[in-house]
Amino acid sequence: MEIQINPExxxxxxxxxxxxxxxxxxxxxxxxxxxxxxINISEYLKELDI
Incomplete structure (x- = not known):
């Protein structure tokens, strides 16, 4: 399944x-x-500090 999500x-x-x-x-x-x-989700989460 593919869905589109806004970055925010x-x-x-x-x-x-x-x-x-x-x-x-x-x-x-x-x-x-x-x-x-x-997108490397792990790196993305580190940038967001989640």
Whole structure:
């Protein structure tokens, strides 16, 4: 399944699915040219200090 989440809603979404399920999902960002880039969720969470 694929869903689109706004960046400002990502932390809320991750909170809802719980820490035990974070490794079960893949998160991609959309670059300005329309290409997709996989986001390292662990690094993202460290940046947010979650």
């Amino acid at each position: 809603d990502l932390s809320l979404f991750l909170e809802k699915i719980g820490p035990n399920n974070i490794n079960r999902i893949e998160i991609f960002g959309i670059n300005e040219d329309g290409s997709r880039e996989k």
